[in-house]
Amino acid sequence: MKLTFLGTRGYIDSYNSRHRRHTSTMVAYRDKKVMIDCGEDWLKKLGKISPNAVVITHPHPDHAFGLKAGSPCPVYAIQQAWDKIKSFPIESRNRRILAIRGAEKIAGITFEAFSVVHSIRAPAVGYRIQAGGAAIFYVPDVVRIRGRSEAFRGIDVYIGDGATISRPILRRDKRSNQLIGHTTIREQLIWCRKEGVSRMVITHCGSAIVKGNEDRINEGLRQWAEEHGVTAEIAYDGMELTLE
Secondary structure, eight states: OEEEEEEOBOSSSOOOSSSOSBSEEEEEETTEEEEEOOOGGGTTOHHHHOOSEEEOSOOSHHHHGGGTTOOSSOEEEEHHHHHHSTTSOOOGGGEEEEOBTOOEEETTEEEEEEEEESOSSSOEEEEEEEETTEEEEEOSSOSEETTHHHHHTTOSEEEEEOSOSSSOEEEEOTTTOOEEEEOOHHHHHHHHHHHTOOEEEEESBOHHHHSSOHHHHHHHHHHHHHHTTOEEEEOOTTOEEEOO
16 A cells, blocks of 8 residues: 655645645555545646545545535545535535445545544544555544544554644534544654554644744654654655555
8 A cells, every 4th residue: 555645734824845735645556546635725636646536534625625626536425524515516426425434445445434523514534544454544633533442453554633733723612512623743642652553644734833843843753752652754745655
């Protein structure tokens, strides 16, 4: 399984040469490839990269609005996400519904959706992804993962939310009283330690990373990660990762 980080920038105004496009990743296995998330950066540009399918984590603009002009390939999302983007001109034959905790083989790659806490209006999932002998868990926006132990079981890499490093970005939803937003990179490293995951890759980078000194931030991350027996690195646009 080969991962190509097409974009690693969160839904922020700032950008730089390493983090220019909104967060999206291509997962390739053998001669097939699946794009995870298609934000507004990709509007009318899907033909250039020609994925066999697109899988959506949630219907926020930086994750789904690249589909506002339609899609030339099947698009997979949970029903709650489809409810939010039902007006997009995607042909009915290309609208595929994923069930929470229902493993689905898409272009030869197995995706299993896990419900996560992030947004009330745009319900989100993370994906346990398996191909060949490799397995990862991918969640670019998250406060909490429901069923985290099952999601992380036996994975090679956790790919998580880089919106904030050490201060959570949270607010309490008035109706549900639930905390929503983004947890910290430091908290996600603790998840990895608790679940026995030895490697974390950070995407969906927020202002602290995009506007900061990334070399210095990486050094701090390495130190925190080592305390938890984990290796950690910040992904960048165009970065490739091959797992066997």
